[in-house]
Amino acid sequence: MQSRGAGEQVHLRFKVATIDQTMEGRIADAQRALELATTEYLNACATLHPPLRTSNEPSLSHLNDIFEKCNKFIESTREELLKIGLALKTARNQQASINRLPLELLVRVFEFDLDTPRPFNNSGTLSQTRLSRIVSLSVVCTHWRKLVVETGSFWSHIHLPHSESLVALCVERANNGTLDVVATNTTDNVTNLPDGSWKGKSALRGHTHKIRSLTVSAYILERVHSLISCVLEPSTPRSLREFSVIYIGPSWIHQDAPNGPNTQPKISLDALAKDLYTLSLTGIYLNWNECAFERLCVLKLNGLHALCLAELEQALVASPMLHVLEIAHVVLYGERTSSKPLGLPHLKTLRLTCMEAALGMIVDMFEPGDYTTELNVSLSRARAFPRLSQEAWIQELQCIVPKMCHVTVLGIGHEPCVLEEASFSSILTALPDLIILRLQDLLLKPNPLLALEKILQALPQINKLQMTRVSITDVETFQGVIERCSVQWIELINCLDYSDGERPRIERGTPLYKWAVGSDPRVSLLSE
Numbered sequence: 001m002q003s004r005g006a007g008e009q010v011h012l013r014f015k016v017a018t019i020d021q022t023m024e025g026r027i028a029d030a031q032r033a034l035e036l037a038t039t040e041y042l043n044a045c046a047t048l049h050p051p052l053r054t055s056n057e058p059s060l061s062h063l064n065d066i067f068e069k070c071n072k073f074i075e076s077t078r079e080e081l082l083k084i085g086l087a088l089k090t091a092r093n094q095q096a097s098i099n100r101l102p103l104e105l106l107v108r109v110f111e112f113d114l115d116t117p118r119p120f121n122n123s124g125t126l127s128q129t130r131l132s133r134i135v136s137l138s139v140v141c142t143h144w145r146k147l148v149v150e151t152g153s154f155w156s157h158i159h160l161p162h163s164e165s166l167v168a169l170c171v172e173r174a175n176n177g178t179l180d181v182v183a184t185n186t187t188d189n190v191t192n193l194p195d196g197s198w199k200g201k202s203a204l205r206g207h208t209h210k211i212r213s214l215t216v217s218a219y220i221l222e223r224v225h226s227l228i229s230c231v232l233e234p235s236t237p238r239s240l241r242e243f244s245v246i247y248i249g250p251s252w253i254h255q256d257a258p259n260g261p262n263t264q265p266k267i268s269l270d271a272l273a274k275d276l277y278t279l280s281l282t283g284i285y286l287n288w289n290e291c292a293f294e295r296l297c298v299l300k301l302n303g304l305h306a307l308c309l310a311e312l313e314q315a316l317v318a319s320p321m322l323h324v325l326e327i328a329h330v331v332l333y334g335e336r337t338s339s340k341p342l343g344l345p346h347l348k349t350l351r352l353t354c355m356e357a358a359l360g361m362i363v364d365m366f367e368p369g370d371y372t373t374e375l376n377v378s379l380s381r382a383r384a385f386p387r388l389s390q391e392a393w394i395q396e397l398q399c400i401v402p403k404m405c406h407v408t409v410l411g412i413g414h415e416p417c418v419l420e421e422a423s424f425s426s427i428l429t430a431l432p433d434l435i436i437l438r439l440q441d442l443l444l445k446p447n448p449l450l451a452l453e454k455i456l457q458a459l460p461q462i463n464k465l466q467m468t469r470v471s472i473t474d475v476e477t478f479q480g481v482i483e484r485c486s487v488q489w490i491e492l493i494n495c496l497d498y499s500d501g502e503r504p505r506i507e508r509g510t511p512l513y514k515w516a517v518g519s520d521p522r523v524s525l526l527s528e
Contacts, residue, residue: 006230006506007039007175007359014264017179019142029394033198034402036362041073041242041387044229048189048260050284052405055100066230071222073100078237080331082457084520088445094323100180103147103151104153105149105150106144106147106150107148107154107383108143109154110145110148110154111484112223121521128484131151131369131401134481141497145170146447150380151198152176152177153177155169155170155171155172155174155175155180156170156172156174156178156179156180157170157180158170158174158179158180158181158182158200159182159183159184159200160181160182160183160184160198160199160200160201160227161183161184161185161198161199162199162200162243163199163200163201163202163436164199164200164203166200167199167200167201167203167204168200168203170205171203171210172397173233173312174210176210177237178210178211178212178239179204179207179210179211179212179478180211180212180213180215181196181204181211181214181215182215182216182313183198183201183214183215183216183217183218183223183227184215184216184445185218185219185220185223186199187364191258194363195335198223198226198227201226201227201230203227204230204231205230205499207273208230208231208233208238208513209233209238209239210239211231211238211239211240212239212240213239213240213241213243213278214231214240214242214243215243215244215246216240216245217245217246218245218246218247218249219247219248219249220249220263221249222282222410223245223266223434224245224247225267227270228269228272231272232271238271238272238275240272240276240309241275241276241277241278242277242278242279243272243278243279243280244278244280244281244282245267245280245281245282245284246282246283246284246464247265247282247284247378248283249265250284256302260268260273262339264281264285265283265284266284266285266286266287266305267284267285267286267287268286268287269286269288269290269291270290270513272291273291273292273293273318274292274293274294274297275294275295276295276296277292277297277298278295278297278298278300279293279296279298279299279300280298280299280302281300281301281304282300282302282303282304283302283303283304285307285311286315287302288314288315288318288402290312291315292318293318293319293320293321293322294320294321295321296319296322297317297319297321297324298322298324298326299319299320299322299324300324300326300328301315301326301327301328301330301431302326302327302328302329302330303329303330303336304330305330305331306331307330307331307332307333308332308333308334309332309333309334309336309361310334310335310336310337310363312365313336313337313338313342313365314337316342316344316365317342319450320346321515322344322346323342323346323348323349324347324348324349324351324352325349325350326351326353327351327352327353327355327357328351328352328353328354328355328376329353330358330509331357331358332357332362333359336365336389337410339353339433340475341364341366341367342365342366342367342383343366343367343369344367344369344371345369346372347366347371348372349371349372349373349374349452350366350371350372350373350374350405351373351374351376352374352375353371353376354376354377354378354413355442356357356377356378356393356396358396359395359397359400359401360396360400361395363404363486366405367450368405369405370405370406371405371406371410372405372406372407372408373404373405373406373407373408373409374408374409374411375376375404375407375410375411376409376410376411376412376440377412377413378380378412378414378415378440378441379410385444390418394421394423394424394427394460395423396420397427398426399422400428401430401431402427402430402431402515406433407431407433407434408433408435408436408440408441409434409435409436409438409439410431410434410436411437411439412437412438412439412440412442413437413440413441413442414440414441414442415442416439416442416443416444416445416448417448418457419451419452420447420451422446425454425455428455428458428459429458429459432461433461433496434462435461435462435463435464436460436462436463436464436465436466437455437456437462437464437466438467438468439465439466439467439468439470440451440467440469440470440518441468441469441470442467442470442471443470443471443473443498444470444471444472444473444478445473446468446473446474446477449477449478449481450477450481451524453481453484455483456486456487457485457486460486462487463487463488463489464487464488464489464491464492465485465487465488465489466490466491466493467490467492467495468493468494468495468528469493469494469495469496469497470492470496471495471497471498472495472496472497472498472499472506473498473499473514474499475497475499475511475512478512479515481518482520482523483519483520487522488522489524490520490522490523491523491524492506492516492523492524492525492526493526493527493528494526494527495525495528497510497511497512506525507525513525
């Protein structure tokens with residue numbers, strides 16, 4: 001059976017190859033025939049080229065007729081050749097590797113290119129950016145564009161700052177599929193939208209049950225509330241699975257616990273909570289005691305200036321199916337309602353960023369488990385608290401980090417000097433599961449670079465080095481450290497060459513780019 005199948009495959013490949021060879025032979029024969037016919041045609045025209053010794057009206061009229069016929073023939077031939085060339089180009093594009101990707105993946109790539117990497121752009125800039133990218137990407141491959149724009153999932157990605165007619169068009173072309181709605185308005189100008197609504201919101205009326213994900217970025221709290229009310233249409237089944245709010249409006253900055261309960265910008269999810277899979281809150285609070293997250297798998301809390309420990313505990317208790325918990329730039333205060341550690345049986349990943357002042361609270365809050373921990377620390381963040389010096393900061397990390405469960409990722413931000421500290425190296429050696437080391441927002445001079453090399457030599461289990469917005473002051477030392485280390489992957493994300501006092505991006509054409517591309521295949525140059 002296997003030999004028969006293999007024989008059929010060989011026969012099929014031979015048949016396809018024979019067809020291709022026959023087609024190529026026919027094209028070659030046709031080209032030779034065209035060349036011969038063109039030569040004969042030009043020779044015939046050449047006999048008419050020498051000037052006539054005698055000029056008379058009949059001869060001139062005859063030549064004009066021949067000239068017109070020649071022009072018509074040349075134009076028609078030219079048009080046919082252009083059509084053939086276009087057909088061959090289209091066939092080539094359709095056979096390109098990227099066009100053999102599944103259609104939905106093509107749509108995702110198209111959408112990824114259109115989305116601006118800066119979430120806080122105003123709506124006008126966002127719309128202009130997407131429009132310019134639609135035009136530029138369409139030029140690359142018209143076949144790809146045709147496939148994408150005829151697919152409903154492409155139109156399901158809706159930006160509410162667009163006009164009502166454009167949003168309505170997107171909803172119609174989404175072909176009753178689920179909708180991913182993005183509402184971005186980060187200015188405090190309310191003159192054009194006095195009711196706190198969005199230009200395209202009314203076009204969603206009657207279709208809110210199709211919204212699968214909703215991302216809101218706003219300066220005015222009322223605009224967030226208006227969208228939540230829109231999705232919470234009465235007597236409407238809901239498909240909302242992902243909800244993200246980025247609030248950058250006015251809010252008090254705390255140092256100690258706030259006294260007034262109404263000073264926090266808050267939202268209420270009501271019936272939306274029970275079906276959510278992903279919830280992301282930046283700069284905004286939630287009435288946790290009113291929520292029951294029966295299906296919530298991912299919870300992200302970012303930029304909360306004062307979150308009570310009891311509220312965080314309530315959020316976790318209300319999320320029994322939680323897989324990923326991400327807490328960044330959050331200041332915790334107060335006490336828990338219970339001293340018993342919380343058990344999160346489904347938790348797989350705990351991500352902590354710039355939580356130095358509260359690391360002990362968080363570690364003591366959870367029962368040990370099989371989940372992995374991703375920790376990003378920053379000394380500059382710690383310096384915001386006068387009571388915490390660099391030495392005290394490192395000592396606190398020495399006490400807390402070894403108690404964390406399976407730390408697989410460690411990020412270091414803003415202060416490269418910690419790489420040279422022996423006490424900090426002892427923290428790293430106490431992390432047997434560490435496989436990714438991140439450096440972020442650093443000015444990397446030779447001494448910290450050489451200290452980094454020693455760390456990588458002492459911890460051979462680290463297989464990825466990730467540098468984000470790192471300025472490299474000594475290119476030669478940097479190249480030497482990278483070439484000598486045994487790390488499998490090195491990612492340079494928006495890094496800068498600071499060797500001559502300026503800070504040009506490491507991008508196409510720069511010396512470091514050429515070195516990375518040509519000398520070391522482990523190095524990847526990426527953008528955020």
